[in-house]
Amino acid sequence: MDKVLADLIRISNIAGRDSTWVQGGGGNTSAKTDDGKYMYIKASGTALKDMNERVGWRRQRIDDVLSVIQDEELAKLDDTKRENEVMRRLLEACEDDVTSGARPSVESHLHAQLDKYVIHLHPMVIAAYANAKNGKGQLDKLFRNEKYPPLWVPYTDPGFLLARRIAKLTGQYKEQYGRKPSILILAKHGLFVTADSADKTLRIVNKVIKLCRSKLGVLKARKLKPAAEKDITDAQLAIRRAAFEVAGQYLPVKYYKPTEGVAAFMARKDAAKLLRTAALNPDELVYANGAALWLEKAESDTIIRKLKSLVQKGQKPSMAFVVKGLGLFVAAQEKTAPVAEEITNESLMIRMYAAKFGGVLALTKREQDFINNWESEHFRKTLVSGAGEGEVKGRIAVVTGAGSGLGRSIALGLGRAGAMVAVFDIDHKAAKETVEMIKGEVPDASAIAVSSDVTDEISVAEAFKKVVGQWGGLDILVNAAGVAPAYGLIDLPVDKWRLALEVNLTGYFLMAKAAAKVMIGQGMGGSIINLSSKTGLEASKNNTPYNATKAGEIHMARGWAMELGEYGIRVNSVCPGNVFEGSKIWNPEYIKVCAKKYGIKPDEVIPYYVDKTILKREIKGQDIADTVAFLCSDKARTITGQTVVVDSGQVMVR
């Protein structure tokens, strides 16, 4: 490997692993070959710490990169056209064996103008100055004894315009100091360090960060009372509902226990004021939708009002929320939430420090608009988020008995349809297998295994706590955990009868009770499905407990539909015909009972049942899952209290 590339990977990894240097994966690096012809540059979409011999970089022809910023024709184009064209040319300037299509950093034309090695970062300690009204004055003082002080770059729209401005400013610097700067501090953006050796570049970064940190002082965090679980849950539900109302998206809401920084922030009298500013920098705007929202109390109506007023002002609705006394909440897809959390945490620190240096300097409306329209940033974001689609996209679903049979098929089907699925089962190992299956099929899926006994109210409560704690809400409940003890009336042991009542009726009831409470509290409606059976409509022989309970489930659903309609919660029953695939109910013993009932051989049982259907078609788990996904989706918005039979045509509801 080229030694220059090896050096680049080394310094990138060192920089990327230091959490005081890099926040939210931001930053990029480059290194030029000895002949000055080529530049290795970090590629978009890979974090510095993950760069290696194979991924995370591109090699560009320096002349071609520089020709982009010298092109006066480009300067005449409008923003979007220009940046698209610039990106195309930066990509065209690549000459390497990389086949992944990874794009070179959107800041490569800036790198091309600097010394041999370049490290560019957005560290919090630099932003404390770069985002403060008196930040430049403070820096001048800090570096007053330096022969070659940092070059201060006033905020400039990123991309082509910034690269051109840097060209102009470094030229002026050279005239004044006899050489180009090795330290550049960009207002509302970050730090560039450049030198002729890899180690020297690292040393300078270290020195600048240390020096800047030395004047920041320590932020005092007050000891916080641990927040009550219920307050956290209520806040999650309120935020989720508000995000849904304003952004129209089903998003999980994650709670983060307060770090020292968040605790210090919440204790400040000026907390609300510090968050009343716009995004500090492009990263906060792109990855956290701007500043976090300050909430004295997490009430959904207040949050909706505040988010709507942001939107009316042409800003994006916040994704992060600081609730006084509780901590930080993030409403975002699971994959993007950690970045938003990290950036928000840092931004809270920056705001506190900037307050010391004359106040917070945030992006103006025009600067934000530029970023929002910026194709390259958009591209970076889509690379990180990997958004999924589906008819129940982002909805939080609980499926009981999902460790086997139909429950498992439904969990898989909802996962495919975009839901986040909590797999409930008394058999935890089986539940975990289902989770693996979902993740195996849907790479971006969110799924968790929750062990719970649906007949035990305490166990059910614990299980819901886990789901709501994890994702911050609930949209769908599918009751599928069921048993089918098959005996003739005079042989039926009472304990088997009682078991069926417990699982099939008490279990459905306890789950629905707990789910409805969460759904009502959340205020976003919801969908409950009781998985009954065609046997719930038409009795079958030697099946007393099943006949009774499956009919009971349908009728319970009807009653619940009447009670819950006013909250927008729909309740329906699905009645599958015989589904043999993956079912433990259809165990060899049960099949034998059926064979005996009809006077046929056990291996004739499945064909016998299929033959009874109008369509002569075996019903599979997916058929039931599709029906459930439909009933849970908005397409079924006017369907409630109904019974849908999925049996290839055997029983007809009248």
Ligand SMILES: NC(=O)c1ccc[n+]([C@@H]2O[C@H](COP(=O)([O-])OP(=O)(O)OC[C@H]3O[C@@H](n4cnc5c(N)ncnc54)[C@H](O)[C@@H]3O)[C@@H](O)[C@H]2O)c1
């Ligand atoms: N398979 C069919 O032909 C068919 C037809 C119509 C309706 N159904 C209904 O579908 C549901 C599932 O049936 P299946 O055939 O897939 O059964 P299954 O036995 O394969 O799966 C049932 C699952 O429920 C779990 N479970 C049992 N008791 C539990 C409890 N107390 N708490 C939590 N989990 C518990 C089991 O561990 C198992 O994983 C039942 O309600 C059944 O009535 C099945």
Ligand SMILES: [Zn+2]
């Ligand atoms: Zn940058």
